[in-house]
Amino acid sequence: MIAWFAKNDVAANILLCVIMISGLYVVMNKIPVDLFPAIEQRSVQVSMSLPGASPQEVEEGISIRIEEAVQDLEGIREITSRSNEGSASVTIQVEEGFDVRQMLDDVKIRVDAISNFPVDAENLLIQVPQWRRDAIGVMIYGEYDAVTLRRFADDIRDEISALPAVSQVEISNTLPFEISIEIPEMILRQYDLTLEQVSGILRQNSTDVSAGNLKTEGGDIFIRSRGQAYRATEFADIPVITTQDGTMIKLGDIATIKDGFEETPLRMRFNGVPTVEIEVFRTGDESIVEVTEAVRQYIEQKQSQMPQGMTIDYWRDRSEPIKARLETLTKSAWQGALLVIILLALFLRPSVAFWVCLGIPMTFMGAFLFMPLFDVSLNLMSLFAFILVLGIVVDDAIVTGENVYSHLQRGEDPLQAAIKGTQEVAVPVTFGILTTAAAFLPLAFQTGRGSWYAAIPFVIIPVLLFSLIESKFILPAHLKRVKPRLPGQKPSKFSMVQQKIATSLERMIERFYQPALAQAMRWRYATWVAMFAALLIIIGAIASGQTKFIFFPRVQSEVATANVVMPAGTAFESTDRIVAAMTVHAKSLQEKYRDTDTGESVVRNIYSISGGRNSTTGRVQIDLIPPESRPIDVSTREIVNEWRQLVGQVAGAEQLNYRAEIGGWGGSPIDIELKGRDVDALSELGEKLKDQLRGYAAVSDIEDSLSDGKEELQLELKPEARLLGLDLNTVARQVRQAVFGFEVQRVQRGREEVRVMVRYPLEARQSIETLEQMMIRIGPNQEVPLWQVADVFPGLSPNTILRVDRQRTLTVSADFDKEGGNLSLVQEEVGRWLSDEIAAYPGTYFEMAGEARDQQESSQGLLVGSAALAILIYILLAIPFKSYSQPIIVMSVIPFGLVGAVIGHWIMGMDLTLLSFMGMLALSGVVVNDSLVLVDYVNQKRKQGVSLKEAVYNAGGRRFRPVLLTSLTTFAGLMPLLFEKSTQAQFLIPMAVSLGFGILFATLITLFIVPVNYLILEDIKAYLRRYKSDMKGLIKAKSTS
Template sequence: MIAWFARNPVAANLLMVVILVAGIFTISQRVPVETFPTTELQYINVTVPFRGATPEEVEQTISTRIEEAIYDLDGIKQLTSRSSENVSRVTIEVEDDFEVKELLDEIKSRVGAINTLPVEAERPIVQQIESRRETISVVVSGDLPEKELRQYSEIIQEELSSLPGLTQIETSGARAFEIAIEVNQNLLNEYGLTLQELGNAINSRSLDLSAGQVKSERGEILLRLKAQSYTQDDFEQIPVLTRPDGTILMLSDLAIIKDGFEEESLNTRFDGKPSVELEIFRTGDQSAIDVAQRVKDYVAAKQSELPAGVSLSIWRDRSKSVNARLNTLVTSAIQGGLLVILLLALFLRPSIAMWVSLGIPIAFAGGMALMPEMGVTVNLISLFAFILVLGIVVDDAIVTGENIYSHLNRGDNPLDAAINGTKEVAVPVTFGVITTMVAFVPLSFIGGGWGSFYSSIPLIVIPVLIFSLVESKLILPAHIGHMKKLNAKNDNKLVQYQQKFAKGFEDFVMKFYKPALKFALAHWQLSLAIFLAFFLFVWAAVSSGLTRFIFFPRIQSEIARATVVMPEGTPFELTDSYVERMTEAALELKEKYREEDGDSIVEHIFSVSGYGGGGGAVSSSNGLVMFEITAPEERESEITSAELVNEWRKLIGPLPGVESLTFRAEIGRNRDPIDVQLRGSNIQRLSGAALEVKDILGNIKGVFDVSDSFSKGKQEIQFRLKPQAETLGLTLSDLARQVRSSYFGVEVQRIQRGREDVRVMLRLAKEERSTLDGLNGLLIETPVGAKVPLEQLADLSYGNSPSSITRINRQRTLNITADVEKETADIEAIKRRIHQETSVILENYPGVTYSLEGEAREQEESTSRLTISLYFVLFAIYILLAIPFKSYIQPFIVMSVIPFGACMAIVGHWIMGMSLSVMSIMGMLALTGVVVNDSLVLVDYINQQRRKHGESLLDAVLHAGVRRLRPVMLTSLTTFAGLMPLIFEKSTQAQFLIPMGVSLGFGILFSTMVTLVLVPLLYYKAAQVKHYFKGKLA
């Protein structure tokens, strides 16, 4: 096939055009653009709303029953339930290799079969947790009443929804609509009504009802009763009771109807003004950039139509970061590509360099053409994959082109040189590409929080490498084979300069490299000792802790946030005042860091008082403030996000009485650096142990923002029936139902109004629910119809209800979390100290166990997967080398460069002043398949010299070293050159990708010396040993 394509340039060119056109069409028409790849999360949620219930009630009646129903299903990795006020959430973490849809169906079946859930609880919602695709937010703000602001936001949401491609828009930071019917207990008694009877009256008169049809000569006519109430006025006009004198008692005579919002307190502000946020998500194959642009165009046009005092603002525009990241990586790719072409032009003739470098767009186009089939989008990770493979993709073309170039220099006809030169290296080049692909395969199975993001890298790298192999074997020979024969007389100036460089390089090889290699072979003990000493030195530096390892480095974000948590039951006004104080401190920062153009690096400030409870629930004791920060490359100030947040922390100062105040300004923090999880059945022992663990963490240098998940919760009044109540036939269930109806309320109806589901709640008037006297005097109806004050039927006592209850694998848990100064603290030493001291204190708390979760757990799991992946890659590479060599020993000679490649990657981190991280390790894993390629070609060449040309062992080794030096240097330099712009990139968008690039780039660059010296040396000694033992056996 190589010869056929070489002799048929039309076929080769048509193949090239088809690949290029397919790639260009696909990337421009069929591949959506997003910031990060959308991944299928291995989690399932079971949510059961139970309005008005306490956390303990939710735990006992819902959470534990769901746990018991599903805990024994196959595929469950961890079962977590969180019981909070009004809602139960059970989260199932699915095993990595288990099909989520299969488990989802099983859970739906098991949960649907539970028939003991409370009647008042809503139907369970079972669904897989999906990765959200937030693209941009629009904030409607102004000094307006809450209801008026919501009306404007609904208009905006309706108009946005009518734009092409905007199908998923959600309201955030706003209370739900509610129609409250509040009645006076005395009036109810006066007319002999109960809340239940009043609710029945409302339901019987506020309804839409089909009444059948009339079949007439003109056809069928539907009969329908339309009397559904939708507004305050509608409900006020509902007749409730007809008096003996014939007059009608209307609902407005008995109750105050409020068409407003739920009673929970919530205050959302944007730049200091009341606001409502509309979050816009992209769906399907939509481009984040296109969606955001439509929204921005709408906002720009709509602003002028709004009345004075109402403004529309863009908030958290993710497309900005998408554009910035795309520009960063595309620029890096272009710069790297130019460097690769320049290097090729230096070592090879410009015409050959041009054809070799053409392999880059052809291979990239092939990879792009397959992106939709691979389920890959244009995102930060996929673009990084293209940059990662930029220098590698021409390796096979370099080896092939350089071999053809050697044949041309010997005077061969261009076509013969192309065919013979390609065939000579076809086997080692092909197996070299396969080893590279094999090394990238495990990245698809790393799993974990960040491992899933990197799984798309092999889906780009492998197709690109396949197409590069096709190009180097079928297209490249056809191009070079029909060049004009080399003729020094016709060379232009550029070619002459290149020839001078090539001649100088050859002189260097003969004068310096060949004598050095001969010396190394002659003094093999010294040579091996030097390599071994270097290897031991590097790994001693790592194992001793001199080289820092940070599982995930801290990368500054363009969003800063502070979350304040107050004790449960804290008045909303106090929480709101603290949020105001945090906002004022952010405003001070905004003024302080205003730049010469008048803009500040602190942009919009968004705050929410009463938000941030479990699962995003409304909670009067929580508050959140966040602001946008100008990207580092766009601002004049050198201050980092972390430094800005530390200054913000100081400006806020101490907040008396807070349970925790935490700050975040970093990218990719999925879990806490320190997370000590305590498990046990006794809540008192758990809370006692948690306090002591908090003290341990608080006394460790470098650990800060220590908090725990335990809260005493709100004060509660507990009821116990008196004997008198039981003699009247009253049960505790009857009592709880009537008290709940009076105070929390009864949902008498739920109506659809526009986009909103609006609850109609019937309850006692607010002033009657605000005092203990009102509670004591609450009239309870007994089974015989008598109405008795509550204080005569039940004893009331005070207690505390936890704000939420978390159970993991059916055990109650508490988590103590903290942040760490990663740049200075020794995280491993901190973990060892936590283990030691926690083990000691738990001796005083029988039944309480602990484990390190958060980043520690993720690190342990990722390390395990990476270790297994390394074994797989090494074994696969050995097999792929043994097959073409037909040897059990020679693969080990080729693979000897792998540990030194890892050492060189570590040296690269030293040079860059970087700590090792999980991305560094991933880069080293990929490096194992790339770094063996040059050694493979070198050993194959030695074998050919000995078998085909009958050279002696020494001559074959020296000849191969001299002959393969140029392609080895070229492949190493082009790989490093392709990655160099990314490695030295300073933008935020590239920071967490750089460690992987450093491992691969520096590992390949510095391991060149190992390939050119150690591999020939090991081959030489292995052959001598083999010859020695053969002689002995003979």
């Protein structure tokens, strides 16, 4: 095949063009653009509502029943339930290796079979949470009431949905519409009505009824009555009762009808002005750039049509950081490619360097063909993978091209030189590519946060395989065009420079490298001991903590968020005042970091939310300009720290935390689950744990999942109530209908489902006194006040009940300054303290969650991947060598590559991270390539009859240039990324450091340790042969005697 393609350059060029054109088409039309890869959701979520119920009622009526129904399903990793006021959420984590969709079907069957849910339970939803790709936010804001803003937002949402580039739009952080019909108790008594009776009357009169078809000669005519009410005015016209004098009393005569939102306080502000947010998402293969451009064009056109005092603007255009990051990494890729081309041109003939470099775009286009098959988008990770492989991808072409170039220098025919030079190194080059591909393969099977990097092997492996095709079938057809330099031909100036470099390199090999190699071969055991000692020193530095290890580095975002949670029962206005104060401090930062020349501030917008589903929560978000574009040099972390200091301690706040990083789905840096049946014991232990954490300077934002509890009123039936024929259920149900309300019906208005409620006026539901005066019906025209039949006692109800694996659970979490402390050490110390402390609480135990759990899972994945990789590399080396021992020579260089990786982190002043170790894992397959080429050359020469030491010695000199060149190109391809300053590229750099510096150090080691190990292995073989021979002689001597 090699000879056929070399002779048939038309076929080689057609193959090249097909790959290039196909790949270009796919990348332009089939590969979506994202900032980060989508993460597979390995969980099933069950949610259900129980309006008006306390968390305990929700726990007993919904959460526990769902847990018990699904707990024995195979493949469940963990069951977590949260019981809140009026709603339950149960999340079922699925073990790796089990089908999430199958688990979804199994859960649906089990939950659908539950027959004893509370009567009022509704809105059962069972789903696999979807990875939502936010594209851009649209803000409609102005000094208008919430209903007016919402109705404008509804129209704008529909218009944006109609844009050709947009497919999914939602109004976010808003409340459902509700029609509230409020009737005072006095009016009800006046007309001898109950809320339930009013509800029944409305239900009968607010409806559309089909009356069948009228058969006529002209056809069927459909008959139906139209009585459904949709608006407050229509409900007001419904007749409720007719008096004895014939007067018709309508609902509007006895009730106050409010057409608005649910009775849940919510206040949203954009730059201090009331607002409604519309969120636009990207789905499928849609381009986020096209989606955001379409929305921003719409906003520009719509602005002139908005009412006076109302503004429409965009918020958090996610395409901006994507374009900036991709532009930055693309620039790094082009700079790296340019450095690779320059290096190749300096060491090889320019024509040879050109044909070698032509393989780079071809292999990249080949990888683009496979990206849609693996569901890989063009994102920060996949582009980073292209940069990683930039210098590696030409390794096989360099070895092939350099060998062909050597044949040309000896005056051989270009075609024969191309064929022979390619065939000579075909085996080591092929298996070298396979070992490199194998090195990246374990990254595809990482779990936990390690799965974030799964896109890397799905890019690198196709690139390497296409490089193998290019170096075997396309490159030889091009290299045959390289003409040898004729005798007496005047060299060009560039050729003269190149010749000087080549001469200098040869002189260095002869004067420095080969004498040093001879000494290393002579003192091979001392050399081996010295290198092994260096390896032990590095391992000791890591184990002792001298080299800092941050498993998950912080990825700074362009959005800083502050969240506050006040104690349950806190008035909404109190929470809103705190949010307003946090917003004021954010505005002060906006002014502080405003450029005096341009007027541009680092802080672009401020968005705050008070209340919502929980009136005691608040959030403030600051939208920041990307770090590389900021008019003032200040980091996101510095802004957040200053914001935290300005806000200070919020009196009474249960939780107050600040976040400004991407990728928080793995949990907090410190996250500990306390489990047991005794809630008081969990609470006491949780307080002790928080006190212990406060002793660490690097720990901040300490919080737990157990609130102080919401005030509640508990009813206890009096003995005389039973004499009146009342039971607790009857009394409680009448109280619930009066306070929470009686649902009449739900009507569909456009996209919105509107709940119609009948209840007492708000002022009748705001004090214990009015509640006690509430009248309880005991029969027709008979009623008594509540205080006569029941006692009302104050109490506390937990705001949220958390259960993990069917156990009551208290979580204690905290943030951690990873630059200022050692997280692993703190986690270890806290774990030891907790193990001792928990002995005083029988039946209670703890588990490390959050980052600690992710770290354990990722570490296990790395260990398993490392073991599998070592076996795979050994197999791939043993096959071409046809030897069980020689793969050990090649693999012996791997630990020294790791030494280089650690030294590289020292030089760059960086901490070791998860990506550092992933880089080391990938390095294991890359560094063996040079060793493989050396050992293969020694084996070839020994087959030709050259002595062992001469073959080993000559191998170093003969393969010095390709070994050096492959290492330099790999490092050159990574160099621009190593010095990249953009914020979100920082966490990628440790992997590039591991690869780049590991390759450089391994090259130096390879040129000495491989010859030394080859000789040591032969010494061992010779010793074993002598020992075996001596044993045979001894046995023979004994047998003859």
